[in-house]
Amino acid sequence: MPVFSANLGFLWTDKSLPEAILAAHAAGFVAVECHWPYETPPEDVAAALKETGLPMLGLNTVRGDVAGGENGLSALPGRENEARAAIDQALEYATAVGATSVHVMAGNASGAVAHSTFVGSLVYACAQAAKNDITILIEPLNRNDAPDYFLRTTDQAVAIMDEVKASNLKLMFDCYHVGRNEGDVVTRFKALQPVIGHVQFASVPTRGAPDQGELNYAFVFRKIDAAGWVKPLGAEYKPGGSTEATLGWMSSLV
Numbered sequence: 001m002p003v004f005s006a007n008l009g010f011l012w013t014d015k016s017l018p019e020a021i022l023a024a025h026a027a028g029f030v031a032v033e034c035h036w037p038y039e040t041p042p043e044d045v046a047a048a049l050k051e052t053g054l055p056m057l058g059l060n061t062v063r064g065d066v067a068g069g070e071n072g073l074s075a076l077p078g079r080e081n082e083a084r085a086a087i088d089q090a091l092e093y094a095t096a097v098g099a100t101s102v103h104v105m106a107g108n109a110s111g112a113v114a115h116s117t118f119v120g121s122l123v124y125a126c127a128q129a130a131k132n133d134i135t136i137l138i139e140p141l142n143r144n145d146a147p148d149y150f151l152r153t154t155d156q157a158v159a160i161m162d163e164v165k166a167s168n169l170k171l172m173f174d175c176y177h178v179g180r181n182e183g184d185v186v187t188r189f190k191a192l193q194p195v196i197g198h199v200q201f202a203s204v205p206t207r208g209a210p211d212q213g214e215l216n217y218a219f220v221f222r223k224i225d226a227a228g229w230v231k232p233l234g235a236e237y238k239p240g241g242s243t244e245a246t247l248g249w250m251s252s253l254v
């Protein structure tokens with residue numbers, strides 16, 4: 001039976017991160033993950049994780065100048081030092097809270113130089129992360145939400161993983177992005193399962209709770225489960241109001 005991780009970048013954003021961890025535990029999630037936790041002291045997050053017994057699955061590297069439209073640094077030519085600093089920061093935070101993975105955000109770029117810049121950043125990230133048994137994740141984002149993002153497809157992600165050749169580099173398979181960009185979510189999941197490090201989901205195309213939209217998550221969850229995937233699936237959707245009011249899917253879809 002599938003189990004779920006609450007993505008606290010989107011769920012319970014009305015609460016502080018430690019309070020959101022308590023709320024996720026009370027709601028029945030078995031793990032949590034976040035986006036950019038850096039304004040919360042890691043010891044406060046660690047204390048809430050200890051109190052609830054929930055693991056923190058992952059967090060993201062910073063995006064750079066968000067107001068200026070940046071969405072990550074690791075594929076940006078000329079920004080290698082900032083990208084490495086962002087990776088160091090994420091790994092330090094992950095280590096302090098016991099998080100098991102870090103999503104290295106590529107940023108808005110294209111072309112061969114961006115590709116080699118991203119590969120270089122990932123080689124660095126994987127070597128640093130291996131010291132603390134942390135997995136590095138890369139995630140293709142869909143072209144509607146992130147039209148200029150460097151990493152767009154699962155094929156592109158696999159080609160990059162083949163080039164980096166690090167056993168701790170894995171794919172973040174977000175059913176929402178795959179559903180919007182590429183389709184065939186279940187077929188792709190099965191084909192990519194050996195290189196997937198974490199799975200996320202939200203309704204397609206609205207990024208709401210998974211019991212709405214064009215993707216049948218009762219079917220998707222059943223197939224992922226039947227494929228032998230036992231890690232928590234990350235609920236990364238925008239509740240558009242009270243998170244609790246959207247949680248019916250936790251029982252209706254499994």
Ligand SMILES: O=C(O)C(=O)[C@@H](O)CO
Pocket residue numbers: 035060103139141174177200236
């Ligand atoms: O947007 C997503 O999907 C994510 O998983 C974020 O962490 C990165 O934009």
Ligand SMILES: [Mg+2]
Pocket residue numbers: 139174200236
């Ligand atoms: Mg995602």
